[in-house]
Amino acid sequence: MRESDTFSTNLKFAIVLAAGASTRMGTCKTSLPWGKGKTLLTYQLEQWLNVGFTPVVVLGSHNSNIQKDCPYGSLAVINPHANAGKTTSLLTGLQHIPPNFEILAISAVDQPRKLEIYQRLLLAHQENSAMITAPSYEGKMGHPLLFSNGMRSHLQNIREETFGLRQIIKEFYPVIHHVKFENPAVLLDINTPEIYQEQLHNIG
Numbered sequence: 001m002r003e004s005d006t007f008s009t010n011l012k013f014a015i016v017l018a019a020g021a022s023t024r025m026g027t028c029k030t031s032l033p034w035g036k037g038k039t040l041l042t043y044q045l046e047q048w049l050n051v052g053f054t055p056v057v058v059l060g061s062h063n064s065n066i067q068k069d070c071p072y073g074s075l076a077v078i079n080p081h082a083n084a085g086k087t088t089s090l091l092t093g094l095q096h097i098p099p100n101f102e103i104l105a106i107s108a109v110d111q112p113r114k115l116e117i118y119q120r121l122l123l124a125h126q127e128n129s130a131m132i133t134a135p136s137y138e139g140k141m142g143h144p145l146l147f148s149n150g151m152r153s154h155l156q157n158i159r160e161e162t163f164g165l166r167q168i169i170k171e172f173y174p175v176i177h178h179v180k181f182e183n184p185a186v187l188l189d190i191n192t193p194e195i196y197q198e199q200l201h202n203i204g
Contacts, residue, residue, distance in 0.1 A: 019060035142186030
């Protein structure tokens, strides 16, 4: 769909990073089956759409063909420099986010979450007028992260050599609003075939 159509109706966006080489998985994560009739990528894009976000998925040259599978309401963009690091993909996604966004979520294709996690994070972010909102489990910070518009300039200035998003988290850690969860799902990263197989039964 056209970006103008997307931006005119919504100011909540989610960048979904999906341009990695999936080296440890051994196959492109975006196409892994995840639920009935869905892939890992389409499942996540639909979850973001269901909670009122416009998902902007960043793909690489190696999996650019996946953009045809993205559901209506999402936007797929290509990072031709994906092999230069994850920061380049985040910056590519940011180029397609309007400057007046209200909330920006950042997640990755290997971090699928159930709808209620997104709903709870969104509610907490809005109720607390937070600059950054993050889920946590037993003291460990998870994903996705939600950012207010006040963080826009900081996000646009991230660089791979200064550890990208991690530098922002370090600098602004005292003001992050942590939402505590009783389930370790907010820490999940599907990096290997073993983890993928273990998690298939938790899809909901």
